[in-house]
Amino acid sequence: MSHHASEDAGRSAVSLRSALQSLPPYKPGKSAASSDAVQYKLSSNENPYPPLPSVLDAVNQVSPQMNLYPDMTCQAVTEAVANRWGVEPSAVSFGSGSVEVASQIIRAVCDEGDEVVFAWRSFEAYPILTGLAGATAVKVPLTADERHDLPAMAAAVTERTKVVLVCTPNNPTGTSVTADELHEFMARVPSNVLVVVDEAYVHFNVDPAAARGIDFFREYPNVVVLHTFSKAYGLAGLRIGYAIAPDYISAALRAVAIPFGVSNLAQQAALASLAAESEVEERITALVEQRDHVHQQLTEQGxxxxxxxxxxxxxxxxxxxxxxxxxFARHGVIVRAFAGEGIRGSIGSPAGNQTFIVAAQDVLNHLNAATTPSNGS
Incomplete structure (x- = not known):
């Protein structure tokens, strides 16, 4: 540090935005430590499968062009996504992961002091994105069975509310909103409030009663759907997600987006992934089977x-x-811990899942030992 810099630091530091003082930091999932213990990183909801060969080929073909800017309009992948969902290309806009698209929405719609309503606990980026936009987060507690309390969320809407975020399936609880519940909710929410259906995990949702964002986009003028290529498609490291929104909203999202924010590699990988839908489906089916197996084992443990x-x-x-x-860490399993609340464990490889199940039994034994004397049983 130069003499001037150290001299000035105490005297006239640049004042940062007040919103930053109350902002919870985003904690990324812990990485595997370099130790001898076998480690399964089940803390970031990553896809356990390596990239599909066809997707890897597509990325490798364009990697020599990394000295060039990507297509800022994401034209080819916009058309592919529009075609996939049967919507106009003007309704589709991109960002570096659906979390960045959520950020675009809040920045495009909210003025200082406007309110953003969401369930809590839900995706931990929501309060951060809201705070950074200068808006006020309104957190509505989940029901006792870990689900969105949509009637309470509708009741929390005020004249200051601009956006409601509905995360389904919900991160970190995994529960989903039914179509009937969301229709009832939409009937209670004013049409000038934007309802964002965040479906980052929609590919794993096999509940026939579940709400499907695209159906609600077609039926209501104030619905935006968020999708990502990070999870089911396994492109988390390339950062690409998109919104399906009314045209004027899409135009606003493009206006606030980081220029050239979606790399050429990500665009090509997304295109190749859409073309490999049947292979992706096979992997999703296998993952859902593993999830149901883990759930059954945990239930049997108590x-x-x-x-x-x-x-x-x-x-x-x-x-x-x-x-x-x-x-969990002693068993070589890295999980996502939410202090005072709970543990989220991603579905990984079969070996990782098995280790998670064994560790969960150990945790339960400890919990039971910790609670038995105090409840007198």
Missing amino acids: WDVVESQANFVWLRTGEHTEEAEQI
């Missing part, structure tokens, strides 16, 4: 675990969460 429609499971560990995280 966990009160809600049925997940995503690629992870949620264990309510409450005040014992930190201790539970350490037990």
Whole structure:
């Protein structure tokens, strides 16, 4: 540090936005440590499969062009997505992952002091994106069975509310919203409030009663659907997601997007993934089978675990969460711990899932030992 810099630091530091002071930091899932223990990283909801060969080929073909800017309009992949969902290309817009598209929506719609309503706990980026836009987060508690309380969310809408975020299946609890529930909700929400159906995990949702965002986009003028290529398609490292929205909203999202924010590699990988839909489906089916197996094993152990429609499971560990995280770590399993609330474990390879199940039994034994004396049983 130069003499001037150190001299000035105490005297006239640049003042940062007040919103940053109250912002919770985004905590990425822990990485595997370099130790001898076998480690399964089940903390980031990543796809356990390597890229499909055809997708890898497509990326390798365009990698020599990394000295050039990508197509800022994402034209080819826009047309492919529009075709996939039977919507106009003007309704589709992209960002570097659906989290960035969610950020675009809040920045495009919210002024300082406007409200964004969402369930809590839900995706932990929501309060951060809301705070960065200068808007106010309105968190509506989940129901006792870990689901969105849509009647309470509708009741939380005020004249300051601009956006409602509905995460289905919900991260981190894995529960999904039914079509009937969402129709009832839409009937109660004013049409000048934007309802964002965040479907990052929709590919893993096999509940026939579940709401499908695209149906609601077709029926209501104030619905936006978010999808990502990070999860089912396994492109988390390339960062590409999109919104399907009314044209004027899509135009606004493009206006606030980071220029050239979606790389050429990501665009080509997404195109190749859409072309390999049947191979992707096979992997999704295998993953859902693994998820249901993990859920069944946990239930048999005695966990009160809600049925997940995503690629992870949620264990309510409450005040014992930190201790539970350490037990998983001792088994070589890295999980996502939400202090005071619970543990989210991604569905990984069969070996990783089996280790997770063994560790979960160990955690349950500890929890039972910790609670038995105090409840007198």
